[in-house]
Amino acid sequence: MPNVLNMVKFSDEKLKKVDAIIARYPAGKQKSALLPILHLAQEEFGGWLSVETMDYVATILKIEPIEVYEVATFYSMYNLKPVGRYMFEVCQTGPCMLKGSDDIIGYIQKKLGIGVGETTPDGLFSLKTVECLGACGYAPMMQLGKNFREHLTPEKVDQIIEECRRTAAANN
Amino acid sequence: MGRKLLLEKANVPGIRGFEVYRREGGYASVEKALRNMTPDQVTEEVKKSGLRGRGGAGFPTGMKWSFLAKPEGVPRYLVCNADESEPGTFKDRYLMEFLPHLLIEGLVVSSYALGSKATYIYIRGEYAWIPDILEAAIEEARAAGFVGKNILGTGFDCEIYVHRGAGAYICGEETALIESLEGKRGNPRIKPPFPAVKGVWDCPTVVNNVETLAAVVPIINIGGEEYAKIGVGKSTGTKLISACGNINKPGVFEIDMTISVEEFIYSDEYCGGIANGKRLKACIPGGSSVPILPANLLLKTVKGEKRMMNYESLSDGGFPKGSMMGSGGFIVLDEDQCVVRHTLTLARFYRHESCGQCSPCREGTGWMEKILKNIETGKGKKSDIDLLWDIQRKIEGNTICPLGDAAAWPVAAAIRHFRDEFEWHVENPQECLVRNFGLAHYADPLEVTA
Ligand SMILES: Cc1cc2nc3c(=O)[nH]c(=O)nc-3n(C[C@H](O)[C@H](O)[C@H](O)COP(=O)(O)O)c2cc1C
Ligand code: SF4
Ligand code: FES
Numbered sequence: 001m002p003n004v005l006n007m008v009k010f011s012d013e014k015l016k017k018v019d020a021i022i023a024r025y026p027a028g029k030q031k032s033a034l035l036p037i038l039h040l041a042q043e044e045f046g047g048w049l050s051v052e053t054m055d056y057v058a059t060i061l062k063i064e065p066i067e068v069y070e071v072a073t074f075y076s077m078y079n080l081k082p083v084g085r086y087m088f089e090v091c092q093t094g095p096c097m098l099k100g101s102d103d104i105i106g107y108i109q110k111k112l113g114i115g116v117g118e119t120t121p122d123g124l125f126s127l128k129t130v131e132c133l134g135a136c137g138y139a140p141m142m143q144l145g146k147n148f149r150e151h152l153t154p155e156k157v158d159q160i161i162e163e164c165r166r167t168a169a170a171n172n
Numbered sequence: 173m174g175r176k177l178l179l180e181k182a183n184v185p186g187i188r189g190f191e192v193y194r195r196e197g198g199y200a201s202v203e204k205a206l207r208n209m210t211p212d213q214v215t216e217e218v219k220k221s222g223l224r225g226r227g228g229a230g231f232p233t234g235m236k237w238s239f240l241a242k243p244e245g246v247p248r249y250l251v252c253n254a255d256e257s258e259p260g261t262f263k264d265r266y267l268m269e270f271l272p273h274l275l276i277e278g279l280v281v282s283s284y285a286l287g288s289k290a291t292y293i294y295i296r297g298e299y300a301w302i303p304d305i306l307e308a309a310i311e312e313a314r315a316a317g318f319v320g321k322n323i324l325g326t327g328f329d330c331e332i333y334v335h336r337g338a339g340a341y342i343c344g345e346e347t348a349l350i351e352s353l354e355g356k357r358g359n360p361r362i363k364p365p366f367p368a369v370k371g372v373w374d375c376p377t378v379v380n381n382v383e384t385l386a387a388v389v390p391i392i393n394i395g396g397e398e399y400a401k402i403g404v405g406k407s408t409g410t411k412l413i414s415a416c417g418n419i420n421k422p423g424v425f426e427i428d429m430t431i432s433v434e435e436f437i438y439s440d441e442y443c444g445g446i447a448n449g450k451r452l453k454a455c456i457p458g459g460s461s462v463p464i465l466p467a468n469l470l471l472k473t474v475k476g477e478k479r480m481m482n483y484e485s486l487s488d489g490g491f492p493k494g495s496m497m498g499s500g501g502f503i504v505l506d507e508d509q510c511v512v513r514h515t516l517t518l519a520r521f522y523r524h525e526s527c528g529q530c531s532p533c534r535e536g537t538g539w540m541e542k543i544l545k546n547i548e549t550g551k552g553k554k555s556d557i558d559l560l561w562d563i564q565r566k567i568e569g570n571t572i573c574p575l576g577d578a579a580a581w582p583v584a585a586a587i588r589h590f591r592d593e594f595e596w597h598v599e600n601p602q603e604c605l606v607r608n609f610g611l612a613h614y615a616d617p618l619e620v621t622a
Pocket of ligand 1: 224225226227228229230231233253254255256257258341342343344345346347379380381382384385573574575578
């Protein structure tokens with residue numbers, strides 16, 4: 001067994017952030033910091049939560065690993081397996097459906113050549129359908145990273161894909 | 173134009189920042205409350221205002237506050253519910269994004285009334301860019317002495333923290349939210365004990381919606397009695413409505429609850445009519461959990477009166493012939509939309525969001541989704557419609573939290589008002605794949621309008 005703590009570790013700067021998050025809650029209630037710290041861990045360690053990452057978070061919060069697994073498996077925003085660099089999370093609930101979200105999902109599938117729940121072979125894009133994200137008036141919409149992309153049309157989807165490809169190329 | 177209390181200043185350039193917000197009269201309610209009023213007097217004003225919870229249940233806020241237990245030496249907490257995940261609802265997001273200081277101001281005054289020295293905003297994880305906006309506002313308010321230690325030199329301390337959820341509708345239910353704030357799965361608790369006695373970290377807790385807490389600001393500014401004069405009957409003050417679906421002007425509107433549903437849909441000040449010149453088929457007026465109404469019953473009550481945009485009128489006729497104000501998520505369907513398909517997406521939503529603790533909810537939501545999917549794709553039987561009806565009845569009232577009811581009601585209402593559309597799907601398994609049922613036998617809305 002490799003030493004997990006060597007593979008997954010927050011930088012000193014991030015550890016400061018972790019401490020600041022824990023300090024929001026009363027003494028002894030550091031478990032309350034679990035959700036925010038899992039978000040931070042997911043951002044830091046490749047966009048998903050491996051068992052190593054979850055175990056590491058457990059040691060930080062001085063709780064049992066099972067307490068982390070329980071939570072990570074409950075909430076839809078935690079990815080339990082690797083995902084593409086850009087994850088298109090398209091809403092498919094009623095109000096978005098009324099505005100054509102099914103067509104947008106179909107268009108993205110065709111354009112990227114992947115199905116829902118899949119990732120492109122180059123690891124760049126994943127497609128996921130999600131339930132109402134609170135943007136019903138600006139439908140159809142999707143979440144991309146931290147932000148929402150709203151009023152989607154096929155043209156807009158093309159632009160977003162281009163934009164992602166460009167940023168990826170620039171950062172490589 | 174109706175009176176605006178929350179969004180009055182929404183279009184002032186720079187209102188997101190402290191300086192402009194303050195120049196426009198912001199934080200006056202904090203000065204007034206902390207300097208000139210006792211905490212109980214603040215609660216008293218909220219009681220007088222008649223303010224009802226804006227998160228969906230409509231429970232009187234002042235009364236809720238007065239239930240908060242106050243044992244010696246035990247901290248009390250105010251938690252702001254910003255989980256906003258009910259399909260059709262996006263009003264709290266608007267407030268937080270564009271008027272963050274209004275919420276912070278409301279939180280400070282409410283925390284003072286309740287004696288909360290650490291107040292948490294539980295925000296849905298998907299609103300990932302909003303915590304930065306809120307935290308910036310908190311820091312600005314702190315720098316000006318409105319948040320933190322010894323606020324305005326009055327000796328009152330109050331910290332405000334933003335806590336991000338991670339994708340779970342159920343965490344909007346207040347006891348699930350508390351579990352989630354404690355770093356656990358969002359499984360609702362069995363009540364009693366109620367949060368007012370035993371909430372977060374076993375301490376007395378009040379959970380209120382974003383809009384509810386923002387409304388405390390104008391209540392303190394103009395006084396509870398003045399606030400109560402706006403609106404009608406037990407629907408006092410103003411309400412934010414987030415309108416979506418097949419309308420010309422989707423968005424967030426503030427109404428004073430004296431306008432009719434018809435005016436709300438057709439007037440240019442609000443939804444601007446049905447998009448693409450289509451006709452109105454149906455509407456879910458208060459978020460996905462409340463009953464859908466066909467156009468005729470939406471615009472007029474069974475008594476033939478104009479239906480108004482307020483708590484009483486929207487629920488006039490009870491569940492068989494009315495609906496609810498709910499969270500103010502106003503979803504409009506035009507004549508081309510399929511009620512079966514729409515109901516299927518809602519059933520899928522509730523199945524996805526069930527926490528799984530109670531078998532009627534866990535199993536029932538999945539079962540309803542499956543049957544609806546069959547009907548929608550031309551594989552349904554006539555008996556399926558009765559089976560659906562039966563399942564929803566067995567969920568309702570038999571679960572730990574109201575998510576079970578919330579899953580049952582949309583299905584019940586869809587069958588109640590649109591049974592012919594369900595039957596048409598079953599009887600026309602091929603045709604239903606290529607076209608929708610249309611307006612059906614419902615009164616032509618234009619006729620109703622005339
Ligand atoms: C399944 C479910 C989801 C809920 N979601 C929310 C929500 O997202 N936001 C909210 O304010 N209240 C929500 N509520 C209502 C809360 O339980 C609680 O009544 C509310 O936050 C109280 O605040 P209020 O009195 O100010 O409305 C939900 C309730 C249930 C049963
Ligand atoms: S009704 Fe559904 S969501 Fe609520 S506690 Fe039971 S299983 Fe969980
Ligand atoms: S239904 Fe898609 S954002 Fe609400």
